[in-house]
Amino acid sequence: MFGLSLGAFATPWWFLLAIAVAALAVIYVVLQRMRRRRMLRFANLELLERVAPKREGWYRHVPAAFLLVAFLLLTVALAGPTAEQKVPRNRATVMLVIDVSLSMKATDIKPSRLEAAQAAAKSFAEGLTPGINLGLISFAGSATVLVAPTTDRDAVSQSIGDLKLAQSTATGDAIVAAMAAIDSFGKVVGGADGPPPARIVLMTDGKETVGTRKAFDAAEDAKTAGIPISTISFGTEEGVVEIEGRRQDVPVDDDSMKEIAKLSGGEFFKAASAEELRRVYDTLGEQIGYEKKQADASKPWLVLGTVLAMLAAAAALVFGQRLP
Incomplete structure (x- = not known):
């Protein structure tokens, strides 16, 4: 499934959406760094050390990662992948x-x-x-x-x-x-x-x-x-x-x-x-x-993208008690 070439897509121009996905990833990283700086700048350090963990868990990034990968998979599905089928x-x-x-x-x-x-x-x-x-x-x-x-x-x-x-x-x-x-x-x-x-x-x-x-x-x-x-x-x-x-x-x-x-x-x-x-x-x-x-081969990509999007929502509820 993942060995398809660009020539095997019915509407490859949909891959332009990957630029938007990449932009979202960049924005997410930038916002995380800005958030960290604001916290260090305005917070009471003594209070912050008592109530906040010394290191924020990596798992808080799981929902965003799942969601970005889901967007990529759905982009591939929209591009209309095809495969030779009997x-x-x-x-x-x-x-x-x-x-x-x-x-x-x-x-x-x-x-x-x-x-x-x-x-x-x-x-x-x-x-x-x-x-x-x-x-x-x-x-x-x-x-x-x-x-x-x-x-x-x-x-x-x-x-x-x-x-x-x-x-x-x-x-x-x-x-x-x-x-x-x-x-x-x-x-x-x-x-x-x-x-x-x-x-x-x-x-x-x-x-x-x-x-x-x-x-x-x-x-x-x-x-x-x-x-x-x-x-x-x-x-x-x-x-x-x-x-x-x-x-x-x-x-x-x-x-x-x-x-x-x-x-x-x-x-x-x-x-x-x-x-x-x-x-x-x-x-x-x-x-x-x-x-x-x-023949059309978009279904596996669509299914994987949808499943990952649902996992992203579930992870956000578990780790952050809110949707991403």
Whole structure:
């Protein structure tokens, strides 16, 4: 609290009041010295020695000290101190895009890539802050918008649980579908401030195999549209599935996911286990659900100033039987 710089104050000109506080301190010291001199000049010294203590207690200055410090603290509060604070986003759009190609039935991640992905995605959806509109797209040979952006988490969770596997991987088409859903939603809810900020969370385990739009080209389009893509490369190099009686290796494709994230201005995440995937989604939930803003931080200063002012009054009553 006390490490704030002048640049962190909304109205720093209130610090001019500190000059008045300093003046009060000087006046107090001067008056105390004048009082002492008057007492020595006009008092009967023999009588003064009998009825007055040899040394006045330091505690008689406590009320004034408390009051001056309270004035300083209240001056800081008036100057409007601010601090960077994490606050929930009140508007944003996120499209969760999940790969349901046949490679997702690989069991290198137990119980399977798909089931682990479903559990983590449900947790992600349910944990997002209320101000986020979340949509869901599944993709294999084509992309399907299962849930348009909404704050209804139950609808998204239900659709995640109903995901079914299919052939091929059209990653580029999935990105295009997510951008279209974001654009349509933005036109509906966008006000004077324009559409809410948006992001695509793309989770896949394999290489792009089909599609009318290449994934890298779609990522560049997302960059132009100001929609970063957070990619999650899910799986291991040892992934194997059986398709039509034939054993087929399905190693994860980290390089493509890194490039998509880079081209779109997003971030790449690697998840080689169900636990790692949950951690990735937790990280994304923090990044997406919250933002850092300069918020008012005057309350602690106001509270301390008020408490000290009350202590000053109490001390004055105890030590001098009067208010300062």
